[in-house]
Structure formats: structure tokens, C-alpha cells
Amino acid sequence: MKKILMIGTGGTIASLPSENGLVPQMSTKELLEKVPSLKEIAEIEAIQLLNIDSTNITPVHWILMAETIRTNYDAYDGFVITHGTDTMAYTAAGLSYLIQNSRKPIVITGAQIPLAEENSDAARNLRDAVLYAADENSRGIQVVFSGSVILSTRVRKNYTKRFDAFYSVNFPEIARITNGHILRYMEPSLDGETRFYHDLNTNVGLLKLVPGLKSDVLRFLLETYDGIVIESFGSGGIPAYYDYFNEIVTATEKGKTVVMTTQVPNEGSDISLYEVGNRIKKTAGLLESYDMTSEACLAKLMWVLSVTKDSAEIKRLFYTPVAHDLLRSEAE
Ligand code: ASP
Numbered sequence: 001m002k003k004i005l006m007i008g009t010g011g012t013i014a015s016l017p018s019e020n021g022l023v024p025q026m027s028t029k030e031l032l033e034k035v036p037s038l039k040e041i042a043e044i045e046a047i048q049l050l051n052i053d054s055t056n057i058t059p060v061h062w063i064l065m066a067e068t069i070r071t072n073y074d075a076y077d078g079f080v081i082t083h084g085t086d087t088m089a090y091t092a093a094g095l096s097y098l099i100q101n102s103r104k105p106i107v108i109t110g111a112q113i114p115l116a117e118e119n120s121d122a123a124r125n126l127r128d129a130v131l132y133a134a135d136e137n138s139r140g141i142q143v144v145f146s147g148s149v150i151l152s153t154r155v156r157k158n159y160t161k162r163f164d165a166f167y168s169v170n171f172p173e174i175a176r177i178t179n180g181h182i183l184r185y186m187e188p189s190l191d192g193e194t195r196f197y198h199d200l201n202t203n204v205g206l207l208k209l210v211p212g213l214k215s216d217v218l219r220f221l222l223e224t225y226d227g228i229v230i231e232s233f234g235s236g237g238i239p240a241y242y243d244y245f246n247e248i249v250t251a252t253e254k255g256k257t258v259v260m261t262t263q264v265p266n267e268g269s270d271i272s273l274y275e276v277g278n279r280i281k282k283t284a285g286l287l288e289s290y291d292m293t294s295e296a297c298l299a300k301l302m303w304v305l306s307v308t309k310d311s312a313e314i315k316r317l318f319y320t321p322v323a324h325d326l327l328r329s330e331a332e
Contacts, residue, residue, distance in 0.1 A: 001042055001043045001134075002042045002043070002077040002078060002133075002134035003042065003043050003044075003045070003075070003076045003077050003078075004042045004043070004044045004045070004076060004077065004078050004079065004080055004130055004133050004134055005044075005045055005046075005047060005069075005072050005075075005076040005078075005079050005080070006028055006031075006032065006044050006045070006046045006047070006079075006080045006081075006082065006130075007028070007046075007047050007049050007065065007068055007069070007079060007080070007081045007082070008027065008028030008031065008046065008047065008048045008049060008050070008051065008082050009049055009050040009051070009052065009054070009057070009061070009065070009081060009082060009083045009084070010024030010050055010051040010052040010053060010054065010082075010083070010084055011024060011053065011054050011082065011083050011084025011085060011086075011088075011110045011111070012024075012084060012085060012110060012111050012112060012113065012114055012122075013031065013082050013084075013109075013110045013111040013114065013115055013122045013125070013126075014026040014027075014028075014030075014031060014051060014082065014114070014115070015053075015114045015116075016114065016116055022114065023053070024051045024052060024053060024084070025051070026114075026115065026116065027046075027048055027051070028046035028047065028048050028082065029046050029048075031046075031082065031115055031122075031126065032044060032046055034115055034116075034123070035115070035122075035123045035126050035127065037127060038126060038127060038130050041127065041130045041131050041134055042077075042078075042130050042133070042134040044080075044130065045076075047068065047072075049064065049065065049068055050064075052084075053084055053086070054083055054084025054085065054086045054087040054088060054091070054110075055084070055086055055087065057083075057084070057087050057090075057091060058202070059094055059200050059202045059299075059302060060202065061091070062090075062091055062094030062095060062098060062200070062299075063098065063198070063199065063200060065081060065091070065095060066094075066095055066098035066099050066196060066197075066198075067198070069099060069106060069196075070099075070196045073104065073196075076104070077104060077133075077134065078104055078105040078106070078107070078133030078134055078138065079104070079105070079106045079107065079133060080107045080108075080109065080126075080129045080130055080133050081106070081107070081108045081109070082109060082110060082126070083108050083109070083110050084110055085110045085111070085112065085145075085157055085165055085166075086157065088108055088110055088143060088155070088157065088166070089143075089155045089156050089157055089166070089293070089295045090295050090298070090299065091108065092108050092141065092142075092143050092152035092153075092155050092295075093152065093153060093155075093293070093295040093296045093298070093299035093300075094200065094299040094302070095108075095141050095152060096141055096152040096153045096296070096299065096322060096323045096325065097197065097200075097299055097300055097302070097303035097322060098196065098197050098198075098200070098303070099141065099194075099195075099196055099197075100191075100192070100194070100195045100197070100322060100323065101140075101190045101191060101192050101193060101194050101195060102139060102140055102141060102194050103139050103190070103194055104139065105132060105133045105135070105138035105139055105140065105141075105142070106133075106140070106141040106142075106152075107129045107130075107132050107133045107138075107141075107142060107143075107144050108129075108141070108142070108143045108144070108152070109125045109126065109128070109129035109143065109144050109145055110122075110125065110145070111125055112161060112162070112163055112165055121146065121163045124146075124147075125144065125145055125146065127180070128144050128147065128177040129144045131177065131180060131182065132144050132149060132175070132177065132182060135182055137182075137184065137187070139187075139188065139190070140152070140188040140190075140323060141323065142155075142174065142188075143155045143166055144177065145164070145165060145166045146163045146164040146165065146166075147164075147176050147177050147178055148164065148166060148167075148168070148173050148176065149173055149174050149175035149176065149177065149182075150166055150167070150168040150173055150174070151168065151171060151174055151188060151323060151324055152323060153292075153293070153296045153322065153323045153324060153325035154168045154169050154170065154171040154293060154296075154324065154325070155167075155168060155169070155293075155295075156169050156265075156293055156295065169265065169266065169291075169293045170266060170267065170268055170291040170293075170327070171291075171324060171327070172185060172186065173185065174186050174187075174188060188323065188324060189324070191321075191322075197303060197306070197307075199306045200299075200302040200303055200306050201226055201227070201301075201302050201303075201305035201306040202302060203224075203225050203226045203227075203305075204225055204226065204227045204228065204229070204298060204301045204302045204305065205221050205224070205225045205227075205228050205229070206228065206229040206230075206231060206294065206298055207221055207228060207229070207230050207231065208231040208263060209230060209231060209232050209233060209238075209239070209263075211239075212241075213239075214242055215242035215243045215244045215247050218230070218244060218247050218248070219243075219247045222247060222248070222250075222251035222256055222258075223251075225256070226256060226257065226305050227256065227257035227258070227259070227301045227302075227305050228256070228257075228258055228259070229258075229259045229260075229261055229289075229294060229297045229298050229301060230258065230259070230260050230261070231261050231262065231263045231294055232260055232261070232262060232263070232269075232277075233262070233263060233264075234262060234264060234274075235262065235269060235270040235271065235273045235274060235277065236260045236261075236262055236269040236270065236271035236273075236274075236277040236288060237271065237274050237275075237276025237277035237280070238276060238277070238280050239276070240276070244280075245279075245280055245283075248280055248284045248286070249280075249283055249284045251284075252284040252285055252286075255309070255311070257287065257301065257304075257305065257311075257314055258284065258286050258287070259286070259287045259288065259289060259297050259301055259318070260277070260281075260286050260287070260288045260289065261288070261289035261292070261294050261297050262289065267291070268289055268290045268291035268292065268328070269288045269289045269290055270290075271286065271288045285311070285315075287314075287315060287318050287319075290326060290327075290328040291326060291327050291328050292325050292326050293325075296325045300318060300322070300325065301318070304317045304318050
């Protein structure tokens with residue numbers, strides 16, 4: 001039997017009612033005891049790393065999760081992280097850059113309804129996650145949820161309540177799990193040795209543009225952070241009103257990194273297409289998301305800025321695909 005380490009971090013799956021709404025309270029051991037059939041799939045040991053709502057998860061917790069996996073890496077065949085769904089996609093993205101080319105499967109799962117409640121999706125998700133983590137052919141990092149197996153660099157929460165809460169952005173699901181059977185559509189490729197990184201530059205932020213937004217907000221972020229991701233409109237661009245153009249040019253001249261992505265859920269950015277994007281991209285050397293998710297852009301920027309401060313190297317690393325996060329390459 002394969003040996004799996006289950007790492008509990010909290011979320012709805014572990015929540016119980018309180019006077020003020022749901023609060024994570026069940027331990028990882030209690031989760032395991034509530035689903036005895038898990039023992040038939042693998043030998044499972046549990047660690048209680050955190051027990052918090054994922055609204056309270058920060059990039060420092062991503063580093064803690066990666067370190068926990070690193071220190072236990074040789075002792076187990078696979079890892080299952082139980083996590084709140086609200087920021088699961090961000091954690092998945094963060095772990096994608098902290099742990100690269102893992103030969104062993106690392107699976108993140110959770111639930112829309114607490115395990116302790118009737119009609120919960122938690123037991124199914126736990127069974128599927130353990131099944132996938134214990135399977136000989138699994139590797140890399142993925143979210144397993146409601147039968148979908150989604151790459152950690154591609155996942156996004158799409159529904160607040162429905163069981164099939166997550167979808168794969170600009171990339172197919174890599175497998176489906178139905179009635180305990182894994183149907184694989186693709187094998188995630190590996191680009192090198194398994195590598196753990198120990199740090200992220202957490203001084204990175206994201207700004208969503210809305211019509212009429214004052215550029216003071218952008219100036220504040222550019223002064224405060226080392227890198228920012230701007231979620232712009234459509235294919236990508238900045239408004240001609242207020243002082244967006246000069247704010248960005250001044251900041252990039254000072255060595256700040258600006259990445260532009262889009263609020264549109266699918267198909268990614270294409271900044272050079274319109275004048276509103278083309279001019280600022282050429283003048284300020286903006287990086288763009290192309291088909292990467294906003295979650296992946298944010299986490300990748302944190303990773304890249306922890307590795308280098310050199311602008312040519314930042315660009316090279318940002319556009320180097322990691323775990324299938326980017327299909328389209330920078331061909332300019
Ligand atoms: N608020 C919860 C969390 O993210 C929601 C969930 O787990 O479904 O921790």
C-alpha cells in the first residue's frame with residue numbers, strides 16, 4: 001500500500017457551526033476517522049499544519065506547506081492537502097512555483113459542505129484525492145475536486161456553492177475520477193529535477209481596473225510593492241484618462257515589475273493588439289499574462305522576484321513555462 005501524508009489546513013471541509021457561522025474545528029485525524037474507507041486506499045498519516053478559513057491563508061502559509069512537504073518528501077509516496085476552497089487556487093499556484101517537477105503527487109482538496117454535515121461532498125473529494133495521490137501514474141501538483149483533476153497552475157474557483165466549484169482555465173482537465181476510477185487525459189510533463197524553493201517575494205500586489213478608477217490607487221501600489229499585476233480589460237490596456245501611462249513608466253524606470261493580465265476569464269491577454277496596450281507595453285516593457293491565470297501570474301511574480309532582481313532575468317523566468325502555466329511564448 002502507498003503511504004500518504006495528509007496535511008490539514010482548515011476550510012469548510014473541517015468546519016463546524018458556531019454562533020458566528022462556520023469555523024474550521026475538526027482535526028485532520030477526525031476527518032480521517034469519519035471516512036474509514038480511506039484506509040482501504042492507502043496507508044495515511046495526518047499532520048495538522050493549520051486549522052483556519054482559507055480567507056486567512058497568506059503566501060507565508062504556502063511556504064510553510066511546501067516546507068512540510070519537503071521535510072517529509074522521502075518518507076511518503078504522495079501528499080494530500082485539505083484546504084478551504086476560497087483561496088485554494090492561489091495556494092495551488094503558489095505551490096506550483098515553490099515545488100517544481102515533483103515526481104510524487106501533491107493533491108489539494110476541500111469541500112463546499114462540511115464533512116460533518118449531511119449531503120456533504122467532502123467524503124467523495126477525500127476519497128478521490130487519496131486515490132489520485134496513491135496512484136502509480138500520478139505526479140506533480142493538482143486540485144482534485146468533484147471528480148475533476150486540474151493542474152495547480154490552471155485552477156480557478158468558479159462557483160461559490162456548486163459541488164463542481166473549480167475549472168481549468170485555458171487548459172483541459174488532466175483527468176476525471178468517476179466511481180473510484182481515474183480516467184487520464186494527459187500526463188503533466190516534467191522539465192527537470194524535483195526542486196524546492198524556500199522563499200517568495202510577498203511584496204507583490206494585484207489591482208483590478210474598473211472604469212473611472214483613479215490612478216492614485218495604482219501609484220500607491222507601485223510605490224508600496226516590488227511588483228504588481230494589473231487586471232485590465234479585454235486583451236489588455238490602460239485608460240488614457242488620469243495618469244496611468246506616466247505612473248507605470250516612472251515605476252518601471254525605478255525597477256518595479258508590472259505584469260498585465262485580463263479580467264476576462266478565458267483566452268488571456270494580447271496587449272499589443274490595441275493602441276491602449278501596445279504603447280505602454282513598448283515604452284515601459286510591461287510583462288503580460290498571455291494565457292496564464294491571474295493567480296498564477298501573482299504567484300509566479302512572487303517566485304521570480306525572490307530569485308532575481310535583474311530585469312532581463314525577471315522577463316526570462318516569467319516567460320519560462322512552469323508546470324504548464326503558459327502555452328503561448330513571448331515571440332517578440
Ligand atoms: N470559507 C471557506 C474557506 O475557504 C470556504 C470553503 O472552504 O469552501 O476556508
